[in-house]
Amino acid sequence: MCISFTRTLALILTLSISTFGFSQVSPTPPSDQIQISGKLVQGSNQEPLPFATIAIYAVADSNIVNNTLTEDNGTFSMEVPPGKYYAEISYIGFEDKTLSDISIAAGQAPLDLGMVDMRADAVALQEVEVRAEKSQMEFKLDRRVFNVGKDLTNAGNSAADILDNVPSVTVDPEGNVSLRGSQGVRILVNGKPSGLLSAGETEALLRMQGDIIQSVEVITNPSARYEAEGEAGIINIILKKNQEKGVNGSFGITAGHPSNYGASYNLNLRRQKFNFFSNFGIDYRRGPGGGLSTQRFFDDGVLTEYYSTDRDQVRGGLGGYMQLGADWYLNDKNIMTASLLYRAGEDDNDATVTYRDFDSNQNVVAKTVRDIDETEKENNLEFSLDYTKTFDKKDQEWKTTFKYILDDETELAEYRQTSDETIGLLQQRSSNTEDEINLLVQSDYVHPFTESSRMEAGLRAAIRTINNDFLVEEQQNGEFVTLPSFDDQLKYNENIYAAYLIGGTEFGAFSFQGGVRAELSDITATLVRSSQSNEQNYLSFFPSASLSYEITQTQQLQLSYSRRLSRPYFRRLLPFSNFNDPRNNNVGNPNLRPEFTDSYELGYLKYFDRGTMLSSIYYRNTSGVIEELILPGEDGTSIEFPVNLSTRNSYGLEFNFSYDLTDAWDVTTDFNFFRAMINGQYEDIDYSADTYSWNSRLNSKIQIGEPVQLQTSFRYRAPRNTPQGRRLSSASLDIAGSVDVFSGKGTLTLSCRDLLNTRKRRSIVDLPNFKSESVFQWRQARQVVLTFNYRLNQDKKPDRGGDRDDFDE
Incomplete structure (x- = not known):
């Protein structure tokens, strides 16, 4: 049941990537293309990995050139024109893998990448959710994560308005922030002090645009890793930053x-x-x-x-x-x-x-x-x-x-x-x-x-x-x-x-x-x-x-x-x-x-x-x-x-x-x-x-x-x-x-x-x-x-x- 669900989800995601990728790239005549093949296996026992995603990107502009899914026996094959490339391989429950320095010359023989080992990612396995869409709230034992974009009432509002929507947090009409009824709370941006708040947290939060905020973390009992400031806990504002190709x-x-x-x-x-x-x-x-x-x-x-x-x-x-x-x-x-x-x-x-x-x-x-x-x-x-x-x-x-x-x-x-x-x-x-x-x-x-x-x-x-x-x-x-x-x-x-x-x-x-x-x-x-x-x-x-x-x-x-x-x-x-x-x-x-x-x-x-x-x-x-x-x-x-x-x-x-x-x-x-x-x-x-x-x-x-x-x-x-x-x-x-x-x-x-x-x-x-x-x-x-x-x-x-x-x- 679990494997069937994983394969189905992988297939849906890959087809979505494929649709987007091919809409961005003009096709190259088949006669100019060279075949790239290989086999994907688990690093621990060499068992094949079916329905994994293989995507080929051009080194020059990082645009996607071609992608495919592995077969039941872990093999894959696709064609690309001559050029310099790198491959991104992903599979649910395993660490992503990058293959660099893939060079294709005109007229060369098909390229066999051989056996490609994938290492299991225990953390990733624990984070797989049944819902494909991120929920508005994610609860963990040591923190609550509030995904800003999922709350419609946050659109176009200030950081103070957004914090006032976060569970455990209240913001009074003057912009003073309380956590569980106490104003002794430390506010960080991406885990550190920030110039966005240096003018004083109260006025700065009223001034700070909410459009740049991706999520808010509430940590009520922080570990010794965090600065000791904030007797009631820490509010960590995560700013938007994308790293997709x-x-x-x-x-x-x-x-x-x-x-x-x-x-x-x-x-x-x-x-x-x-x-x-x-x-x-x-x-x-x-x-x-x-x-x-x-x-x-x-x-x-x-x-x-x-x-x-x-x-x-x-x-x-x-x-x-x-x-x-x-x-x-x-x-x-x-x-x-x-x-x-x-x-x-x-x-x-x-x-x-x-x-x-x-x-x-x-x-x-x-x-x-x-x-x-x-x-x-x-x-x-x-x-x-x-x-x-x-x-x-x-x-x-x-x-x-x-x-x-x-x-x-x-x-x-x-x-x-x-x-x-x-x-x-x-x-x-x-x-x-x-x-x-x-x-x-x-x-x-x-x-x-x-x-x-x-x-x-x-x-x-x-x-x-x-x-x-x-x-x-x-x-x-x-x-x-x-x-x-x-x-x-x-x-x-x-x-x-x-x-x-x-x-x-x-x-x-x-x-x-x-x-x-x-x-x-x-x-x-x-x-x-x-x-x-x-x-x-x-x-x-x-x-x-x-x-x-x-x-x-x-x-x-x-x-x-x-x-x-x-x-x-x-x-x-x-x-x-x-x-x-x-x-x-x-x-x-x-x-x-x-x-x-x-x-x-x-x-x-x-x-x-x-x-x-x-x-x-x-x-x-x-x-x-x-x-x-x-x-x-x-x-x-x-x-x-x-x-x-x-x-x-x-x-x-x-x-x-x-x-x-x-x-x-x-x-x-x-x-x-x-x-x-x-x-x-x-x-x-x-x-x-x-x-x-x-x-x-x-x-x-x-x-x-x-x-x-x-x-x-x-x-x-x-x-x-x-x-x-x-x-x-x-x-x-x-x-x-x-x-x-x-x-x-x-x-x-x-x-x-x-x-x-x-x-x-x-x-x-x-x-x-x-x-x-x-x-x-x-x-x-x-x-x-x-x-x-x-x-x-x-x-x-x-x-x-x-x-x-x-x-x-």
Whole structure:
């Protein structure tokens, strides 16, 4: 049964390749052609391999010239014109094989390639799926893989929108990313830091185009191979990259409301020793946002101040990126990859903030209007160089990476404020310039001892330098005068040196992996003008371990542990406000320390005939918890301020389920229930909190005929307690539909995100001397987007691609 299915699948795939290949090549008269023949056998026992694919490519342009299937006895034969060629041989469950330096001269005798050995690929055998099309979600014990292209509602949207559709992940209206309810998550691109995110993950994810994303990996308990940053885990964004022969790629255009217009492409040109790739995107986005809040201040229970803040804003502008790169196959064991990425953007952010002051009877006694005109410009340059060497021994590999990122960002704002209580116009202006340099050098080595045991080791150095200059000026007597409290320069130097060692083995149905990572952190944050400095130098060890048990071929169990940390993002160290809303300031804390977390998880993975279920029980203990507190000021304003509290203990239960109800209808759902207990004090005030909460998501997709798909997604986030009050619930509904056009080469998609416009942050602060209620959207979540994608020499199924770590799997 298995062999019959394999042969049938191989035949279908080969006929598809053959149809495509012959449509690209003009036939050559039979009289000019020479016969090539041979026999394909298993390397282990010399048994013939029937129905394997043999494809012949021209060395000059890597175009396919001819292909065929092997017979029942493993033999094959085909004809080609004179020239220089190479052959690609593939068979399900075996490693692909390349035969180089095939030369055919005019008039020569037929060429016999003889016996060609194929080596079984155990990994490939495990990855064969019954469905020919990749599913939207792939569940593994240590990670979840979300295939972006399979979610119709992602078309034409940002990276933040895409992450918000990933199970276990939530993105609030400001773009803050949480994993299982915690914001201590590390976001990587192709397994490494990237210039696409160097401007700060929150704003960068809102800006980053989703068209370049192929898949998203969620790793909740990473091994020691990964950097220790991110106490809740790692989100790894895999970018599109194709390595198929010839020229292929895709083009896309987008139009949406509110203003969302863009165009993009990703192209690939493969020659025998070179693979050239390029990605480009340009977009114009401007979205409305804002919200309403009320603040009340008390003194011994007596109301002393009461006002509301109404904010209307429009944010966004023009942005784009260009990436060029190449893979150079020096030989069959050495690969060099180089890429250059340039990204630029210019946003015009306009806002109007209206304050209304009330008396004790809730009558308006004063009104103040503050108009804000902000421009934000950013330029980013990233150069990356990778070298990979493989060896004769299977899975033995050495990989070295060098990456340089240069980022420059400037924010300039003008403020004009009028009030019923004052005469004249208050004019202010601010500037915030930020220059950042990142340097990364990393080397990893994998050494297999046997087929069931191996060791991995690596070294890493990450050097980061940031200069941030902040200045606020106010017009007095016709001249702008510096406000001393908002004039300083932050110099931030972060040097992280790391080494790790991992060992793993299999014994029967069990597999074990254990390792330790050492990181030396050398961090200095200095306020130049005020001569304040915060130095942190510490050596930390981060062990990890996992024990897996294969109950049956369709059931697996894994117990894992890891220790991780979250260093405060440098903007949380800045003791300045952005000055857009001086009554509700958001400032940093130069004295913040990192969080450390011990994470434990038990996971159970079950495969069904038509679906997959992953259930997990997890527990995390965190010390030095960083929480944002809202503190009332003596001048009737509030300040949002990050501080280190004592501990947080959280545990939860999570389910991820994917099932094909019929051949045309599949559903995916996830549910996460957790409890978090925070303990700690700040300035002798207890901010302990105990909360039970949950979030869930349901996705349904229906295929109507061959070309049409419809999808509906619903998300709900339950309310939760905070150290100072409560975060209220939020829900959203997405719908989308797509149709294939141009004989399947193109896809037209219409989607609506947050149809009911209910995805808003609603929060309550309830303190003895301060109470606040707020509803806010950084950018309106509801949007309608029409996208068109055209595939050049590609089928609709996305390539696996990406920079993956096979050891952890």
